[in-house]
Each structure stands twice: as structure tokens, then as C-alpha cells.
Amino acid sequence: MVSSIEFDLIICGSGLAGLRAAIAAAHKNSKIKIGIVSKLQVMRSHSVSAEGGTAAVLFEDEGDTIESHIYDTVKGSDFLADQDVAERLCMEMPKQVYQLDRWGMPWSRRNDGRIDQRAFGGYSFPRATYASDKVGFFEMQTLYDTCQKYDNIEYLNEWFATSIIHDGKQFMGITAIELSSGTFYTIKGKALIIATGGAGRLYSFSTYALSSTPDGLDMAFRAGMALKDMEFVQFHPTGILPSGILITEGARGEGGYLLNNKGERFMKKYAAGKMELAPRDIVSRSMMTEINEGRGFKHETGVDCMKLDLRHLGDEKIKEKLGGIREISIKFSGIDPAEEILDVRPVCHYMMGGIHTDIDGATELKGVWAAGEAACNSTHGSNRLGANSTSECIVWGKITGELAVDYIEKGIPNNPWPHHLVAAEEKRIYDGIFRGHGDANPYEIRQELTDTMNERAYVYRDEKNLVEGLKKIRQLKEQTWKHVDDKAKEYNTNFTNVMELDSMIRTAEVVLIGAINRKESRGAHARTDYTKRDDANFLHHTLAYYDLKEPIMKTHPVTITKYQPVERKY
Amino acid sequence: MLRLPWYTEWLLCLVNKMRESHIMKIHYGTALAAIGLVAVHILMRLTQGFAESLEYESVIENYKFLPYAGLLEIILILLSIHGFNGLRVILLELKQGRIYEKAVSYGCVAAMIGLIAYGSRTIIMVNTGMI
């Protein structure tokens, strides 16, 4: 018999989105039992790494408008955002910033006591609400601590979810492994919110936590839900060398310069109006163009890079507003940004794509919602603006949390439990992976996969490289890496690592196929063989459905309300 | 065998109900008060000359001087409270468990009272000339 536990609402993932959903649900109904399932200890989620800001319109009295936030988001998305969704984000956000304030968020303050905001890429008003340069960390802390108020939230720390169980009509539960004991569980539930975050570890040069693998996405994918717009991967201009840890856009927001080897602020050539604060896709492309045309630098590891100059900000301002990156660069790169220039390079930073949802965060399966980076409700289209992601997590965390409670309260038909699906899942992971055999080292396969993605599907892409990349991924898939050498039950991360790899291979395929199919350049997807945006043929979302052989690709229309696509210039 | 005085039970009950902050305030208070009093005690020995002060006659004389006997009694009480509470703290941190912790608390209070009673006996008996 498989061990089994039961909740009303299961929240899979405990980043900003997951925790915000938990609070919303617990607050709405103190009777329902909520279980937060996370493969990490709840408060260790990747969201703690978010640095720069959370976008919201707070200073309407000083000239900012919600309308402008909406338009900046839509324009930033290269018109692939669903405009009604972007509108919902921008309308809801101010309230959420104040809500966090009331829960104890240590927002940075202006001298008059109001919450401060800083400039961020692609916005026409400084509206990135910040708390030094540890926004995500403080938000996570605020949400985790606020969760402590509610007795109906249970924390399943270090439980690795492996699959979604449904009967074809509605959600029934999930399967998961409790890491500390190695026990395989079914967790029955009436509703599920997937908040498993992004998949940025598909790339070896990445700002993400090492745990940001696509197992959550893949779980939904295998359960029949579509992955949307996966070809759009954001590369942040400033990943520090050699670690790839992020230097927040806030560094440029506070006035930092990007320099080429002639000592020029080269952004004047590419986005004279916004300079370093153009949207990320544009800055990253500009940097790669400079490097490709020979105006870059070589880091001592041999990697090409550009320079980020913060020296003119002065020691005090850096300590006050950029303390976290100061710590990171001194510690990990041995450079004090007040004294020396930093070596930076575009780095994998965000997945615009994710599980296909509607404006409410509902997926195609009844009883399942998705929120945060794991979801793709199409707020960000083909390029997310900085600071809009934590906002999205918070807004749709709240929305999905409340909707899931509504759904549970209405009562759900008690359909028979599909035992065979649990048995099949057990077979898949234990017979297929845990007891597998082979001599390919899964860790080396993972390295090869992420290197391939870095090499073939980076800032600039073309047919040849993408096809090569896909071929390589499929070769790796065929190798005999499906085995777990660690035979112990307790805390077997070797096992979860191989399951992560399994999901990475499938997701990498979806990214590459989507990129091959999209024969245009839009937002973060820049093809050197199709350099123009092509609204006639590609103003649509990409959907990918799971199939045994290869994903089935479809398209989905973009919702356009007020803003017709125009050329995107900064 | 030393018999515990009648108020032991009552004190134990009180100690049981006290907040830890009250206990620790007493701990600090006794320490502070002791600083001054112990200084007087030692200085008196030194002014009399250390060796001379230990002569039987002078010790008896000291005890019979009521204010000094009072001083000794107060020091006795203060330091017993302070010292045994200190011991309680150390023992409490060394090992945990309901029964053990109860035993430690009660044991320390009992020892404290025992020591006070024993020391007081000396003072009172000498002071009232009962030897």
C-alpha cells in the first residue's frame, strides 16, 4: 500500500507565488486544510534571490499612471502579452505593495516615510518598489512569516512532487516523495495550485538557484496540460563572472554604466532614449553584438564579457542601495564595485513561458491553477520587464488562492480514486529510474544538456544551431542515464537529481522546437536568420502538448484590447 | 539530619509560579547587593589584619556585634539565593526533561534554604551567646 495523506488544497511550490496563494486561501477560509508541498524547505525557494524590485504604481500624485505601467508592460512584451492580463497585473499591484507593508515588509523608505521606488529597465517612470537589493528575499520572509499566523497551513518541507493524478475530468491529487525518509506518498486533494517556479537551470550560465529545474512544469505537461511560449527565455544583461550570479538591474537603475573596450557607453548606439535602462532583451543583444564585433573583454576564465561601472555611485550609495550585490561581488569575484569595474555577461534569468493558463490562472484541467513563474498567463509576452515577475507572483498567488477556495467550497464530486495511475507513476519512477541501469553519468549528461542550451539557444539564435541543439538533446535522451547509484532511502538527492534531469530533457526539447518553429525575431527570441518581427504569421502564442514521441505543437491567439502592435523603439 | 523549615513548601510553590524574568532579576539584584556587602565584609577583615581577624576571640566579638552579624546574615541569604540559582541555571541547561527540571528547581531551592538555615544557626547561636 502506498502511504497517503489528504488536504483540501495542495500548493506545490513555496516561492512568492505559492506562499501568497497559501495566505490568500487560509485567510479566505480558515477551515480548509492547506498543504504546501515543496522540494526545498519552504523558505529556501528560489524567489529569495530576486534582488531589484517589484513593479507597482504608487506615485500617481507625482505623475505615474496605471495606464503607463500597462503600456510599458505590453510594449516590453513586444506585443505578445495578453493585454487584459497585463491590465489586471497593473491594477492590482499597488494594493499588494501596501498589503506587504502591513505584513511587515521592510520596504526602503523615502525621507517622508513613504515607500521608495527606483528606476528599472523599460519603464517610463521609476516604479520598481524596492527593499535595498534583496526584494525577493524580504518578500519571501514577509510571506513566510505571515503564513505563521495561520494554523490551517501545513508545510511539507522537502517533499518532491512527481506527478499529478486526475481522472481526465478533474484533479484528484499528486504523488510525492518525502525526501528525509524516502517514502513515496499520494497526497489527495480537491484543488491544486502549481507554483513550482522557472526552469532556468536548463542553462549552465544562469542566475537561478540550483534547484530551479522544470520538474513542476514537466509534471503538468505529462498530466496533459499545455506548456506555452517556452521558446522565450530571458537573458539578463548582467550576470557576474565567473559564477553567473545576478547583478541586479537596480545597479543600472541607480545609475550604473555599461562599457565596451573602447570605454564607451555603447547603449547610446542601440537605445539612445533609455540607454542602460532599455528592456533586457535589447540590452543583452546589444552586449552580444558588441562582443561579436570585437569590442568586448576577456575574463580571466577566457569567457567574453562586458564591463559594468558603478564606481561613480560612490561607496555610501552602493552600501545603502546595493548592499547585496556589493557582498556578492566582493565575495565571489573579489571586486569591490566602489573601486573596480565588474565583469558581466548576459545570463539566463527568466522563463516567459510556462503552464498555459487563462487570465485567472486556471489551467486546462479542472481544479488546477498555476501561478508565478511556472505559469504562463501571458502577462510578459515575449519579454518580461524587470520587477514585473515578483508582481505577477504576488497578484496571481492571491487570485488563484482565492479561486481555489471558491472551487473547494462549492463542493466537488467524489469520483473514484484512479489507483492505476498511482501504480503507473510508482513504476515509472522506481522501475524506470530508481532501479534503472546504465553507465552514463546523469550529472555529466545534465552538464552536457545545459551547455548545449547555452551554446545553441542563447541570446542570438538561428536555424542551424537550434536544430543541432535539438539533435544533441535527443542524443543525450537516448543514453543510459536513467539509474540511481545511491541506493539509500533517506535524503536521496541522487534520485531527485535524476528525476530533475528527466524533466529537463523533455522541457529542453519543447524550448528548442518552439524556437525552431518561430521564424521571426520577437522580444527575447532573436533569430539572426529572421531578424524582423512578423505579426502576419507569428502574432500568436505557442502551445506544446505532451506525447510519447515528441511534443504536439499548437498555437493560441493573443488578446489585444487597446494597443495595436507598433514598431518597438526606445 | 537537617530538617527543612516550615516555609519551604510555601517558597517552593512561589518559585514554581515565578516568571523566569523575576528569578533573573533577583539573580542580578542579589549579585549587585552582594558586591557592596562582601566588600565591607572583606575590608573589615583586612583592616583588622588578616591573621588577627581569624583569632577565636575576635571572631566571636565580631559575631556579637549586632550590625555585623546582620551583615553576615544578609550576605548569607543573598549569596545563597544567587549561588544556588546560578547552579540551577547551569543544571537546567545541562539536561532537559520534566522530572529532571523539577528536581533541579526544587533541589536548588531546598539546598539554598538548607544552607541559609545552617549558616543562620551559627550566626544566631554565637550572637545570642548560646555557646
Place this chain on the structure above:
Amino acid sequence: MAQTPSIAEEKTSSAVSSSKSITLRIARFNPQKDSDTSFMEFKVPVEKWTTVLEAILDVKKHFDHSVAVRYSCRQATCGSCGMVINGKPRLACFTKISELNSDTVTVEPMHNFPIIRDLAVRFDRLFNSHHKVKPYLIRDDTDVSSDTKEILQSPEELEQFIQFSNCIKCGLCNSACPTMATDSSFVGPQALAQAYRYVADSRDKGKDNRLKIIDESHGIWRCHFAGSCSQVCPKGVDPAMGIQLLRGYMLGFRS
């Protein structure tokens, strides 16, 4: 178009010249199977920026997949990777091998936390203690309505608690504290520092409530200002300061 070369390729090509290697000793222990801790030794190549975590993951990747270790952010913000490195509690991802000045690096699980396996320890007690001190703003109007604005707070007021807000719940302080070494009921520096964090927040109204919670026999008074917590804290939280300031309220030195 000139494609960018693979970063991984470049890394390996330059690694050969500059790397040296050290001996990494990893404590291995699975309470369900073993009777005692043993140490396994591995020779790992290191660069000047290699962190202890990277070295451990290198072992996991190439030599022994079964090393049990907790990690995530690799940038000292998630608090996963606390362990005892060459005798002192530190974050593995925030300790460079080069700064240890030693050819042998020994890693052991944190003290004062029960071991799950190898370097991974149980945090239940730390999380429970944290929960116990009511780590959230206590006030009546925590819910917002449509016309709610922020509660004004000056930068100076923020300064009163921001340092304690930096706590990543890594547990290093609890691992270093001498009281924790024998007292498994002590709330511990982590939770006490968080109690102070909320008490010192100008928006909070729960001071008396919280002071009461920590005023018990294994509460705040079991701290003797040994200061080890602050010495090992990787985030500058300084729990020792927070605890003494908190106690200042209770002794009537502050209000």
C-alpha cells in the same frame, strides 16, 4: 553570425593551467544504517573562486553520487547550506576554499541539529522556535482595503530593525551557541533575534505579547551573551545584540 563560444568549453580550457587541488573530507553518516560517522576523502581541483559547496557538488557529480547535502541558491541567500567547515559553522556556498588556507577541508553536519544523513540536518526545532515567537506584525489593521496606503516609516525607523531582517534561517548561530550545545529546549539565537526584529519594527504592536512568550525557563534568559552566534552569522544579523536589547526591555533599561 558569429555564435558565442560555449562557456563550458572555455572554462575547461583555462582550468588546466591555474588549478591546484585539495583534500576534501566529508562526514558520512546515515542514522538508519550506520552506527557512527566516518569520513571519506576526495581530491578535488579548485580555483581561487571555488566555494566549498562547489567542491562538494564536484564530488557528488564525479566521485560519489550519494553525498547528502542541502543547497539551492549558491549565493548565500536561501540558508540551505550551513555546515561545519574546518571546525566552524559556515555556509558552504559562502566559504571559498582559498580563504581557508588549508590543503585539507573537512566538512561535517551542523552541531545541535539532528542528522538526517551526511551533511543534511533536521530543522524542525528551529522552524518551531521561529514560529513560536510570532514572527509577523501584530496589529489590528493588517488587511488592506481599496484606499489603504502605506504605514509611514522613516528611514531611521527602518534602520532599527533592518539588520535583523537579514536572517536567512541558516541555523549557524544555533549551531555555535554554547547553550544550544546542551539545551535542546532553548529557543535559540535565531528565533530570539526574530522576536527582536518584530518588536523593533515601528509598525508592530505586539511587544508585550512576544516578551511574554520568550520569558520562560528555556527562553531568553538562557542566553549568556557568549556572542558566538553573532560571530558566525553570515548575514550580519548580530543576534547577540538583538537578544541583549530585547532583555533590556525586560529589565526595564529600555521601553
Place this chain on the structure above:
Amino acid sequence: MNPHDEHKEGIGGMANPGRYGIERIAYWLMRLTGLGLLGYFIAHIYETSNILRGQVGWDEFLDLTQTTEGHLFLTLVIGMCVFHTVNGIRVMLGHGGIGVGKPARPDYPYLPASQNSQHKIGIYSAIVLAAIAMVYGMAVMFGE
């Protein structure tokens, strides 16, 4: 119970002078001197109770303590007393939140304000004063 269940560092870890600097030394000196003084205090009460045995009993007992060992022991007690008192005052000030620094934004590399020179000086003074008192005590006792 398996000792690893809790994996507490135990008394050995409590002392640990090497790893945590002078503050940790002060911590366990405070403990040891406290216990030592308590031991002495009990003995002292017993010692003085001999007065009840009259002149002969008192002198008999006094002779037992007026030896070189006895004097060395007393010297130690003097040292313990001075250290415990001076450090006790420091600790009480610290516990009251005095001299432990002010909360402020920490800048990397983080130097904890509570581990400051004021308290270090306090600890060193306690040790030095204890040493002086011991020398003085020896002079008085052996100098006769």
C-alpha cells in the same frame, strides 16, 4: 538513545576556547568561577560553623586551613571572586543592552557590533584585576 539523534555538541562544545575568541573564554570562566565560588561559599559556611565548637575546635579547624595549600586555595578563591564580580558587572550591563552596539545596516564584511572592544576590554580587565588581586592576596597571606 543514539547520541546522533540530537547531535548536540555537548559540554566539550560549550568550552571550545579556540573557535570563538575571548568572549567564549569569558563565558566558561564565568561558569567555572561561579561554581567554584559556590563550592567555596558552602565550605566557608561550614568552616565558620566550627566556631560553635569553642576555642579548641575553632583553632583546630583553623590550623587545617592555615597551610600553604590552604593559602593557595584562598588565592584562587580571591581570583575567582574578582573575575566573577568584574565580569558579572560587565555581563549585567550587556544583558541590560548597554554597550552592545546600536542596530544599523550591516555592510559586508559583517563585523557584529555586539562583539565590540568595550566588552573585550571588560573581559581583559576582569582577568587582569583577578590576577592583581591574587598577587596581592598572596602577598598578604604568605607575607606574614
